[in-house]
Amino acid sequence: MITGKNYIGSQLVASGNKTYKTFNPESNQENEHIFTEATQKEINNAVDLASKAFKEYRTVSGERKAEFLNAIADEILALDNELIQTYCSESGLPEGRAKGERGRTVFQLRSFADLVEEGSWVEATIDTAIPDREPSPKSDLRKMNIPLGPVVVFGASNFPLAYSTAGGDTAAALAAGCPVIVKSHPMHAGTGELIASAIIKAAEKTEMPNGVFSNINSSGIEVGQQLVAHPKVKAVGFTGSIRGGRALLDLAAKREEPIPVFAEMGSINPVIMLPKALQNRAENLATTYANSITLGTGQFCTNPGLILGIKSDALDSFISSLAKKIVEINPTCMLHPNIVGAYENNKTKAIAQEGLAVIANYKENTQPNYASQIITTVEGKTFLDNPTLHQEVFGPYSMVVQCEDEKQLEEIISNLEGQLTGTLISDANEVANYPTIIAALQNRVGRIIFNGVPTGVEVCPSMVHGGPYPASTDSRFTAVGVHSIKRWVRPFSYQDWPNNILPDELKNENPLHILRSVNGKLTKEDIV
Amino acid sequence: MITGKNYIGSQLVASGNKTYKTFNPESNQENEHIFTEATQKEINNAVDLASKAFKEYRTVSGERKAEFLNAIADEILALDNELIQTYCSESGLPEGRAKGERGRTVFQLRSFADLVEEGSWVEATIDTAIPDREPSPKSDLRKMNIPLGPVVVFGASNFPLAYSTAGGDTAAALAAGCPVIVKSHPMHAGTGELIASAIIKAAEKTEMPNGVFSNINSSGIEVGQQLVAHPKVKAVGFTGSIRGGRALLDLAAKREEPIPVFAEMGSINPVIMLPKALQNRAENLATTYANSITLGTGQFCTNPGLILGIKSDALDSFISSLAKKIVEINPTCMLHPNIVGAYENNKTKAIAQEGLAVIANYKENTQPNYASQIITTVEGKTFLDNPTLHQEVFGPYSMVVQCEDEKQLEEIISNLEGQLTGTLISDANEVANYPTIIAALQNRVGRIIFNGVPTGVEVCPSMVHGGPYPASTDSRFTAVGVHSIKRWVRPFSYQDWPNNILPDELKNENPLHILRSVNGKLTKEDIV
The missing domain is CATH 3.40.605.10 (Aldehyde Dehydrogenase; Chain A, domain 1)
Incomplete structure (x- = not known):
């Protein structure tokens, strides 16, 4: 209750005496x-x-x-x-x-x-x-x-x-x-x-x-x-x-x-699409990314808000496919009118930037608190020169940056703020040709994904959800x-402490049978 | 050269064009x-x-x-x-x-x-x-x-x-x-x-x-x-x-x-002397601590600047022994005239505090840049009420706080700033009677020493040199x-990354033969 x-x-x-209520965005009432x-x-x-x-x-x-x-x-x-x-x-x-x-x-x-x-x-x-x-x-x-x-x-x-x-x-x-x-x-x-x-x-x-x-x-x-x-x-x-x-x-x-x-x-989770991958599967990638961008109304911190590719016919074809696919998806509800308001403001601010082109914009949506997805594109140089374009638009929004060449792509990656994730879309054979791209991406993110989508954060010991500032305040x-x-812990040392008053974790007889490093060797043995 | x-x-x-020289404090010249x-x-x-x-x-x-x-x-x-x-x-x-x-x-x-x-x-x-x-x-x-x-x-x-x-x-x-x-x-x-x-x-x-x-x-x-x-x-x-x-x-x-x-x-490295230990070995403790306080002219960050005991004849006897022993030690040189100057200032500031008694003060020292050791005592309540007395006096200085009872001792420990070390001087049989004292001390320090001196920081994997602020800025x-x-490192995740471009540390075949956690199990085996 x-x-x-x-x-x-x-x-x-x-x-x-200060009170408040929560809000149901689906029914649009308190x-x-x-x-x-x-x-x-x-x-x-x-x-x-x-x-x-x-x-x-x-x-x-x-x-x-x-x-x-x-x-x-x-x-x-x-x-x-x-x-x-x-x-x-x-x-x-x-x-x-x-x-x-x-x-x-x-x-x-x-x-x-x-x-x-x-x-x-x-x-x-x-x-x-x-x-x-x-x-x-x-x-x-x-x-x-x-x-x-x-x-x-x-x-x-x-x-x-x-x-x-x-x-x-x-x-x-x-x-x-x-x-x-x-x-x-x-x-x-x-x-x-x-x-x-x-x-x-x-x-x-x-x-x-x-x-x-x-x-x-x-x-x-x-x-x-x-x-x-x-x-x-x-x-x-x-x-x-x-x-x-x-x-x-x-x-x-x-x-x-x-x-x-x-x-x-925040994080805009850059996705790098390498040339051969775009050549071979622009259409598939467009479908996958239309879904990832709109998943949960784009309200994931790992939402792919930035797609980077080198100018080519294949990139053009990916862009037009993405534009087509994304408007086929029905808009969904956002968390709260304030979130919708922020999305609209940030979108408007982004679109108003010089050089930004809107290539897909879901228009028919009239339901309150539902968010219309939108895709924009921009030239590499324009993106590099305008920090406003690097800011997160929390919601079903993504921007495709059309880079002149590999060098500009690397420069853009190197100049990004810290990110939770970076994704590399690549054909198996081409990835080895881009070591500097991979190194630059690794330096800006906490997790790097190969041929997938950043949305979806597996709960397991090898997951890193964090990254260089401002993805998190402490990348460590x-x-x-x-x-x-x-x-939430700190290391603590006991020096010459009597065995009987040591915590169980450190007692000679290892009563908890935990794995310990004893004189440099990992062991569950007791100390004799 | x-x-x-x-x-x-x-x-x-x-x-x-800004230049400077170093200074030899022993010969007192640049x-x-x-x-x-x-x-x-x-x-x-x-x-x-x-x-x-x-x-x-x-x-x-x-x-x-x-x-x-x-x-x-x-x-x-x-x-x-x-x-x-x-x-x-x-x-x-x-x-x-x-x-x-x-x-x-x-x-x-x-x-x-x-x-x-x-x-x-x-x-x-x-x-x-x-x-x-x-x-x-x-x-x-x-x-x-x-x-x-x-x-x-x-x-x-x-x-x-x-x-x-x-x-x-x-x-x-x-x-x-x-x-x-x-x-x-x-x-x-x-x-x-x-x-x-x-x-x-x-x-x-x-x-x-x-x-x-x-x-x-x-x-x-x-x-x-x-x-x-x-x-x-x-x-x-x-x-x-x-x-x-x-x-x-x-x-x-x-x-x-x-x-x-x-x-x-900084750190003042509190030393708690329990009653029975004082009763049985006041004289020995005085000798040990006279040496620890003056070691390296008191210029260790783990120098014992604060000794805490409960009022008793044994504590009085420790204090008079310490006063006697410490003036038997010849003063030694400090690192730099500025360090000597700071020591003199901090000492003077401490001594000027109401309720502080100087019980030992090495007087005959006339050599430039040599530091005279000094011991003071104070009542528990005076110490509790005056934060100036909690500040480090970097050099061969220590203060003995005479607590009314165990409760006041615990209160004093709990109100200390974060410390690199805490030391407990105890007879084998009495330590079990003071669980709240030990818990309070642990909560304020990075390393806890039993029947020793805090000076001496062993270089080994189980050492903690750090502690709650201001002993360090990050106790973790x-x-x-x-x-x-x-x-100096951060964790980094690779998701679905092809084996051939993973770093060696993470490749299936484990070419570096390192210990890894694979699906929850620590192993040096390769992944098949």
Whole structure:
């Protein structure tokens, strides 16, 4: 049941007087529930509780954290139809997508449960003492990852489940041993509260300390700022716009104690189409990319917003096929009128740039909050000279850049801002001829795709979802996959610590049977 | 031979007109060589060269990088007596220390050479394709660590070799595949130039691209600022004061593209002495700590500047023993008149605080640039209430805080700023009685020591030299040990990439025979 209140730990409270509602873009009307924004006092209570909970939660065993994470997954599934209906009514996304995203969310939670139950993720590294070393004895040193402290998570507008309340950031932080305070996304506050209720139920059932999780309502930016500025908050996870992410990064950097902010932000995900591939399959590529550009109404952070090719008849033919195919696809609903408004503004701004040609524009769409797809083209030099054209147009939009030659193509790639992904479309035989293109692309992205589409982010250990700024604020981490846990931990060393008071992960007898590096050798053996 | 010029890649240049000399604190006079500060044009040239060199150096094999790093070590040893004499004349440190630090520097370089030659450090993670997965096929994804780009390194005043020109930051960055530009420390510019010449010789002998290393002279802060602000610089390593490190962090955060700054800064390294340990060995502890406090004239970042105990006769007896022992030790030389000046100022500022009692003060010292050791005591409440007393006094200074009880001790620990180390002095039987003290200490430090001294930072994989801010600017990394390479790399994913153009680390046949995680299993096997 949705109450519209904040979860300050396990308490539902709403003492403030600023309220808001969510919006159903498909029916073009407000949803019924009234949400109350958290007050400064409630925010402080949530952080204080999290800070107190951390004292206990940081030492909770991997086995018990796994129980907690699996219980969250179970409670999310138990929300059943209420969750799916709320999700759809707050996002305009179809039921199939809601169920798929729920599956992904549950899978992520269970992946982190498996990770911490197995336990080797702490990267235990042990160098035993050498008392008779000359000229001075060597101490016993043992290192493992420990949690940072309370983490604030900002959910994404475009993934109400998988990148929001119990999404990747939350799952990773809870797995690491960090209490989490979610700044609920105002566009899907009801979905957020339902998921929060599942987390709180799971925390109570598995006897986690009160304050291990809180869910804070907010319709503006102040609440988020107060959370990030709070001295007891130790790290921040964010998924959203460059402007929003950068503002939080700047705020965190100005604190007396600066804290890490991992923000996954915008990306235009360049796609390089090599000449022979275009020659051989322009038509197929056009179909594939028309679908990728419009998938989820173009509301993926990995949406292919930029297609780069060298001028040729084949590129012309790809462009005209893409123009034809894309208008055959029926427009779909966007997440919120504000998102539609931003799409229209950004599109208009792009189209107004000199040298930009609109080659496909879906005209007949009259349904409110539905987005018309559009394709533009531009000359390589025009693109190089105009940074406005490098900006993301969030929605079903893509621009084809017609480069003069390979040199200009490389120059364009090298001058791109950091990106989540880069895609190379190539015939098997031609790829070896473009080493500088590949190197330039690799230098600007976090993931490089061969003959595919960037949309679709597999949840697995070898995934990198991140990349050079502004794709993310710290390219040294990924936001997806179990290694994303590394964002919320720090290495910690015990020197000459007595075996009986070492954490289990570092004890001689290796009671958790985890894989450890002992004197340079990876082993599960005990130390004798 | 020392020329006083900058190494812009392999070129010795000095077109500027701002010059300076280094100072011999032992003889209290300037050294003869004249150093010319780099101009903005020279700085730009160094960064441009580094950026160009990166295109090649990022793909250099681990085997060749190992040759380069080992060649640097060889060339450093070949500098022989000229290096040792220059080091001593620019630091006032004795020859034994110079040789010890050279040994450490060479060891670090060879450790990184071994790491990259072996190759598994890239953390190759492979999830192979599942083409028939339902509802959608799974792509082949392969991840490994790749270098960030050109790194700027600021050397430390107190470690002219091990934490400077070819110290841990430089060795780690070169091992990672990042070109390095060193902002030479003005106090040991001659030592820096000699080491730079060794690196350049090694780069030429092993045919590394020109620009893989540059050494930039500077006597003020502008040159460092220009380097950190340069758009082609991708990360910064720093060892020094909180003020200096924070200024660079702030500068990097304000860039259009913010970049990671790993700064290892000040620390007062709290030592907790538990009651029974004090009862049983107050005298021994006093001797041990008198030596640790004065080691290297107190110029270690791990110097024990704060000793905490609960009021008792045993604590009184420790304090009077420490007071007696420490004045029996002869004062030694500090690094530079400026360091002496800062020590005197900080000491005077501390002593002037209300409630602080000076219990030992070495008076007879009259030699210029020698530092007189001093011990103070203060009540727990006075310490808690006065943040000035929490600040580092860099030099042979330590303060004993007399706590009312265990509760106050815990409160004091919890309110400390982040520290590199925390030490627990305990009898074997009493440690189990203080779980909250240990938890509080762990939460404030990067390394925790049992019954030892914090001075002495072992170079090994399980070392953490870092910690919560302001011990370092990012507690998620260590500055010492081979894992410090992680500061300069980012994970990178290849999706569905053809085997023949994958990097060797990720090819099916595993030609480098490295340890990889393949579908969740650690193995050196090839993929069939």
